[in-house]
Amino acid sequence: MKVRNARLWAPRGPRRWCIAAGALALASAVRFALHPLLGPMMPGTTFCIAASLVEYFLGLAPALTVMVLGLAIADYMFVPPYNYITFLDTHDLILLVSYPLVTAIVITLIERLRREQFRAQLIASVAQSRYELLLRHDNERALARRAVDETHRLLRHLAQHHDGFILIKGLERNAAQRASVGQSMSQALPAAAEVAPGPLFGALHPDDVQRLTHSLSPGHHRVRLRSEQHKREYRHANCSCERFTTHAGDFLVLRTES
Numbered sequence: 001m002k003v004r005n006a007r008l009w010a011p012r013g014p015r016r017w018c019i020a021a022g023a024l025a026l027a028s029a030v031r032f033a034l035h036p037l038l039g040p041m042m043p044g045t046t047f048c049i050a051a052s053l054v055e056y057f058l059g060l061a062p063a064l065t066v067m068v069l070g071l072a073i074a075d076y077m078f079v080p081p082y083n084y085i086t087f088l089d090t091h092d093l094i095l096l097v098s099y100p101l102v103t104a105i106v107i108t109l110i111e112r113l114r115r116e117q118f119r120a121q122l123i124a125s126v127a128q129s130r131y132e133l134l135l136r137h138d139n140e141r142a143l144a145r146r147a148v149d150e151t152h153r154l155l156r157h158l159a160q161h162h163d164g165f166i167l168i169k170g171l172e173r174n175a176a177q178r179a180s181v182g183q184s185m186s187q188a189l190p191a192a193a194e195v196a197p198g199p200l201f202g203a204l205h206p207d208d209v210q211r212l213t214h215s216l217s218p219g220h221h222r223v224r225l226r227s228e229q230h231k232r233e234y235r236h237a238n239c240s241c242e243r244f245t246t247h248a249g250d251f252l253v254l255r256t257e258s
Contacts (some may be wrong), residue, residue: 006119010242017065020058024066035077040080040098043095044074046070049073055111079095151245151247151248167198169196217222222238223239
């Protein structure tokens with residue numbers, strides 16, 4: 001995978017330049033403190049270390065700046081004759097060749113390693129995002145499959161118990177779920193909070209009609225149905241209410257048990 005942003009791993013802003021200036025000042029102070037002990041030996045060592053650390057934490061541009069300024073400071077202050085630049089001698093040539101070469105190699109290797117590290121982090125983030133998308137799609141497919149199965153079960157239930165079917169009631173859903181209701185199921189089933197009558201709905205006692213349409217819940221219920229022989233008499237009947245969750249909404253189906 002080609003990642004173009006791998007070279008943008010370093011932080012941005014003026015803060016990194018302030019830190020780089022502080023690192024350069026610290027390297028100069030350390031080398032100045034060690035100057036009585038080291039003399040003209042290793043004049044650019046502390047600046048090489050500072051440039052390498054700046055490269056690791058702040059990026060290529062501040063590291064190159066520290067390297068160049070460190071070369072000038074080392075040549076001026078720690079290469080004899082001290083604090084004096086009029087001509088180039090052997091010590092100057094050795095510093096001008098060895099210090100930039102070694103520092104540039106170290107900086108280049110660190111830059112490459114940091115880019116590869118940042119590239120691996122970007123690829124891991126992309127892989128994590130794609131994995132989460134796959135999981136979300138799998139969950140959506142599972143929910144859709146469950147809703148389809150529940151819809152089929154509802155239709156089979158209505159066909160099987162058509163003669164004892166009393167009513168079907170739609171339950172309220174939130175706005176996001178109502179927006180995804182299918183057109184075909186919206187035509188075949190009652191809307192949310194509405195009641196669709198069944199073959200026995202007309203025989204239901206008016207008090208039971210009011211009670212069931214407002215407070216129907218899954219489980220067993222006892223209702224009064226008009227007798228077929230005596231139209232003014234009502235008989236008690238045991239009913240069963242089941243809940244069905246479909247892609248068109250949640251529905252309660254009330255039917256007689258006998």
